[in-house]
Each structure stands twice: as C-alpha cells, then as structure tokens.
Amino acid sequence: MRSYVPNTSEERQAMLEAIGLSKMEELFIDIPIEARLKRELSLDKGKSELEIRRHIQSLVGNAGDLPLFRGAGAYRHYIPAVVKAITSRSEFYTSYTPYQAEMSQGMLQSIFEYQTLMCELTGFDASNASVYDGGTACAEAMVMLRSATRKTKVLCSSGLHPEYLEILRTYARFTGFSLVELPLTKEGVTDIKALEENAEGAAGVIIQSPNFFGCIENFKSAADLIHAKNGLLVAAVNPISLGLLVRPGDAGADICVGEGQPLGLALSAGGPYLGIMTAKQKLMRSLPGRIVGQTEDSEGNRAFVLTLQGREQHIRREKAASNICSNQSLCALSAAVYLSAMGPKGLKEVAEQCLQKAHYLKEGILAIPKMRSRFEAPFFHEFVIESEISSAKLNKGLRKRGFIGGLPLSRYYKGDEGILYCATEANSRNELDEFLNALEVCAK
Amino acid sequence: MRSTAPLLFEQSRPGRRGSDLPLLDVPKLDNLIPEDLLGNSKLRLPELAEVDLIRHYTRLSRRNFGLYISMQPPGC
Numbered sequence: 314m315r316s317y318v319p320n321t322s323e324e325r326q327a328m329l330e331a332i333g334l335s336k337m338e339e340l341f342i343d344i345p346i347e348a349r350l351k352r353e354l355s356l357d358k359g360k361s362e363l364e365i366r367r368h369i370q371s372l373v374g375n376a377g378d379l380p381l382f383r384g385a386g387a388y389r390h391y392i393p394a395v396v397k398a399i400t401s402r403s404e405f406y407t408s409y410t411p412y413q414a415e416m417s418q419g420m421l422q423s424i425f426e427y428q429t430l431m432c433e434l435t436g437f438d439a440s441n442a443s444v445y446d447g448g449t450a451c452a453e454a455m456v457m458l459r460s461a462t463r464k465t466k467v468l469c470s471s472g473l474h475p476e477y478l479e480i481l482r483t484y485a486r487f488t489g490f491s492l493v494e495l496p497l498t499k500e501g502v503t504d505i506k507a508l509e510e511n512a513e514g515a516a517g518v519i520i521q522s523p524n525f526f527g528c529i530e531n532f533k534s535a536a537d538l539i540h541a542k543n544g545l546l547v548a549a550v551n552p553i554s555l556g557l558l559v560r561p562g563d564a565g566a567d568i569c570v571g572e573g574q575p576l577g578l579a580l581s582a583g584g585p586y587l588g589i590m591t592a593k594q595k596l597m598r599s600l601p602g603r604i605v606g607q608t609e610d611s612e613g614n615r616a617f618v619l620t621l622q623g624r625e626q627h628i629r630r631e632k633a634a635s636n637i638c639s640n641q642s643l644c645a646l647s648a649a650v651y652l653s654a655m656g657p658k659g660l661k662e663v664a665e666q667c668l669q670k671a672h673y674l675k676e677g678i679l680a681i682p683k684m685r686s687r688f689e690a691p692f693f694h695e696f697v698i699e700s701e702i703s704s705a706k707l708n709k710g711l712r713k714r715g716f717i718g719g720l721p722l723s724r725y726y727k728g729d730e731g732i733l734y735c736a737t738e739a740n741s742r743n744e745l746d747e748f749l750n751a752l753e754v755c756a757k
Numbered sequence: 758m759r760s761t762a763p764l765l766f767e768q769s770r771p772g773r774r775g776s777d778l779p780l781l782d783v784p785k786l787d788n789l790i791p792e793d794l795l796g797n798s799k800l801r802l803p804e805l806a807e808v809d810l811i812r813h814y815t816r817l818s819r820r821n822f823g824l825y826i827s828m829q830p831p832g833c
Contacts, residue, residue, distance in 0.1 A: 316806065361778055404818035407824035408821055558794055615761045650810060654776040657804065661800070691789065741779070
C-alpha cells in the first residue's frame with residue numbers, strides 16, 4: 314500500500330545514493346548474514362484504510378451504514394480518516410470569519426489553497442471561498458450572468474437537480490429573471506435544438522453534467538452555441554466526475570458551479586454542504602461571497618487577506634454582487650484535505666471506480682426480468698431504471714433485506730415510477746452482488 | 758513561529774499519496790465514455806503523504822485564532 318510509507322521509491326533511492334549505497338539491503342550489512350531473514354515476511358498483502366475499516370466493523374458484528382444505492386445530489390464516498398483528524402482541530406472549527414488577517418493566517422491560507430484546488434479541478438482562473446451548497450451556487454451563477462450581460466433571460470436545462478431548479482425559480486421570481494427550461498432528448502441529455510431556438514437574447518444557459526439522471530452532457534457544444542449568441546455557459550458539475558471528464562473550463566464554459574459534498578463530506582442528513590463557484594478572470598468581480606487573496610505583510614512576507622471586498626454587502630450594501638457574505642470554511646477545508654489526500658491519481662481512481670461499479674450495477678439490474686433502462690446517453694455513476702413494479706414496493710422489499718435502494722423519481726416528478734440508482738467506489742463487489750440478488754427477489 | 762508557511766502545492770512531491778483505495782473488484786469495461794467528453798490532461802493537484810498533510814494543517818492551525826483559545830468578539 315503506497316500511502317502508509319510517505320516517501321516514494323525514487324526518494325528512497327535518492328537517499329541511498331546520498332549516503333553512497335545502491336540497495337536497501339546494504340543498510341543491514343552489519344547484521345551477520347546467518348541472522349538475517351532471507352525471505353519476504355509472510356504477511357497478507359497490504360490493505361487500504363477502507364478495507365481495514367470494513368474488516369474491523371465485521372469483527373465487532375457491526376456492518377456500519379446500510380448499503381446505499383442512491384445519490385441524487387448527495388453521495389456516499391470513502392472519506393480518508395485524515396480529513397476528520399484535521400477538521401477536528403479547534404483552531405479551525407471554532408474560528409470566526411477571518412476579517413482580522415493578523416489572527417487568521419491559518420484559515421486564510423487554507424481557503425486560498427482551497428480556491429487554487431477548485432480552479433485546477435474545474436479549469437478556471439478564479440474561485441470564491443465557497444457558498445452554501447450546489448443549489449445556491451447555481452442560483453448565484455444566474456445572478457452573475459445578469460451582471461455580466463445586463464440581460465435577464467436565462468436558459469436552464471431541465472436535467473438540473475430538481476432542487477437546484479426550485480432555487481432558480483425562487484430567485485427568478487423575486488429578482489426579475491425570465492427562466493426558460495430546456496427539455497431533455499429521449500437519450501437523456503439537454504435538447505441542443507431547444508437551446509439553439511431559445512438562445513437569442515439570453516444572458517446564458519445553465520447545464521449540469523452529469524445531469525440529475527446521471528447522463529453526461531456535452532459542455533463544448535453548448536458553449537459554442539450560446540457564445541454564438543453572445544451568451545455565457547454555466548456548467549454545474551459533480552467534482553468527483555472531473556477525475557475523468559473534461560474540465561468545464563477546457564470545454565469553453567464561463568462559470569462553473571457544483572456541490573462539493575462528494576469531496577470528503579459525510580452525507581450528514583443533507584448538510585452542511587459546500588457550494589463550489591469558479592469563473593474566468595473577466596467574471597471575477599461578479600463572483601459572490603468571500604475571496605481570499607495573496608499579499609505581503611509590512612515585513613515583505615507572504616500573507617493572505619480577504620480581497621475584492623468591494624463586491625460584498627458589508628461594503629456595497631444593496632449594490633453588492635450577492636447577499637451571501639458567508640462561506641462554508643470547514644467544509645471547504647474538508648474538500649481541500651480530501652483532494653490533497655487523494656492527489657491526481659487518487660481522484661482519477663475514485664472516478665474510474667464510480668464509473669465501473671455503476672455500469673456493473675446497471676448491467677446486473679438489466680439482467681433481471683422486467684427491468685428497462687430509460688436513457689441511453691453515456692452516464693457516470695447514476696442511471697434510471699423503469700419497470701412495471703412500483704418503486705415503493707421494490708424499495709420496501711430491499712429495506713427489509715437491509716439495503717437502501719435507488720431514489721424513486723416520484724419524489725420530484727409526480728407519477729414517475731422510475732428509480733434513480735447510483736454506485737460509487739464505496740460499494741464493494743460483495744455489496745453490489747448481494748443487492749442484485751435482493752432486487753431480483755423483490756422484483757418477482 | 759516561522760513568518761510564513763509553505764503552500765500545499767509547494768510541498769508536492771511526484772508519486773506521494775495520502776490515501777489508497779481498494780483495488781477495483783468488478784470487471785473493467787472500456788470505452789464507456791466517448792473520447793470528446795473525457796479530460797485530456799493530468800489534473801494538477803498536490804501529491805502529498807498523509808503525514809505531510811497532518812503537518813501542514815497543524816502548522817496552519819497554529820497560525821489561527823479560535824474560540825477555544827480565547828474570546829473573539831463578532832466582527833473582529
């Protein structure tokens with residue numbers, strides 16, 4: 314297991330070379346040859362932290378949380394123990410808004426690093442210190458569209474999370490936007506023709522990928538179309554998917570928003586979560602909320618401060634970019650620790666495992682009689698299944714057998730009997746197979 | 758106390774990992790996502806060991822004030 318030994322094999326080799334040795338065994342030359350162990354230790358192959366956790370839970374007869382097969386905006390992922398260890402330091406969780414930079418350098422630097430991580434992840438120049446959640450970020454991006462274009466007509470995909478749509482409709486109703494919702498194609502992605510037909514005079518379009526139904530949208534085509542009509546593209550993303558998918562900044566989007574919960578935050582019955590917001594440099598001054606910037610102190614040392622505060626309501630009052638002057642510092646800290654613990658390879662592995670396990674699950678479900686897939690567009694880690702059996706009946710049966718099934722779409726769309734399933738790296742093969750067996754029994 | 762703390766990115770060393778996942782335990786399928794939807798560059802995230810992270814954030818926490826240290830009137 315790579316992560317238990319901090320230094321890499323290249324670093325170990327460099328250390329050996331520095332003391333004039335070429336192999337690790339040469340360090341043990343003072344031990345008589347007959348006293349040395351001449352074989353590998355007979356130990357199991359190293360296990361990851363997640364496997365150890367599962368093992369210890371099984372020893373005490375506690376299976377942990379019920380196996381979960383739904384996401385719909387809030388996802389169960391493996392959270393390395395280092396995330397909680399760091400965010401549990403009282404200097405972080407009992408600190409106040411870092412207005413007084415002299416006594417808040419630690420928090421300010423951690424937010425600055427979070428912003429850099431978000432810019433790298435999404436492919437943008439500027440990030441704020443976060444807002445409340447993905448839905449709020451989405452609505453605040455709509456406000457940014459208006460300040461950038463002076464137009465009030467905003468297009469949005471009906472593939473957005475229904476709760477994000479609700480927040481958009483609420484903002485639109487009370488702040489004078491006209492919101493046009495674009496339908497999905499039968500494949501499950503935003504209808505690009507409808508976008509073309511409605512793009513004239515629009516401030517921009519908001520599209521989520523993977524969308525609420527799990528399908529991957531094409532940001533590039535949407536960006537080309539809306540830019541041709543002088544509008545902007547807001548890309549709403551699942552940050553984990555960016556371990557695999559094209560970064561919205563590289564695909565031509567102008568603003569990126571997302572729910573940061575998958576980055577090291579527990580499900581926690583729905584919150585507190587983390588609203589990610591990044592943008593191109595030209596839109597930086599329209600970003601809502603706090604931004605931390607780098608500067609120098611009176612002695613010329615690097616230091617961090619809240620910056621561009623002219624955007625904020627405690628300075629500009631009613632002319633502020635937003636009425637949000639808060640951020641989710643501890644959640645942003647969790648996301649920064651998570652991303653740094655995973656690193657580029659780890660995040661890619663998480664995304665790849667989500668993709669593979671969700672496809673394994675879908676294939677398994679479709680092998681059960683009466684189960685049908687609703688959409689055929691490429692998907693990341695969620696998908697919709699239909700059948701003649703009611704979603705309530707299926708989920709009741711699954712719950713009895715110790716599983717939390719997919720999300721019945723009737724929760725958001727009246728009369729819709731489809732079920733939105735999800736699998737992540739946190740679902741073991743064993744869990745997936747047992748779930749498929751249980752579902753088959755419930756579907757009889 | 759040092760007057761500055763290095764950034765996460767400045768401490769990155771190629772190949773370091775702060776966490777491992779269990780190996781993929783389902784059959785791996787290829788070409789699930791069309792090429793034009795995939796990212797083509799390696800993400801520039803820091804590469805750090807767990808202990809690097811713990812030390813970094815412990816250092817930052819010592820450069821921060823919280824209510825468990827003393828009173829902090831709101832607005833200050």
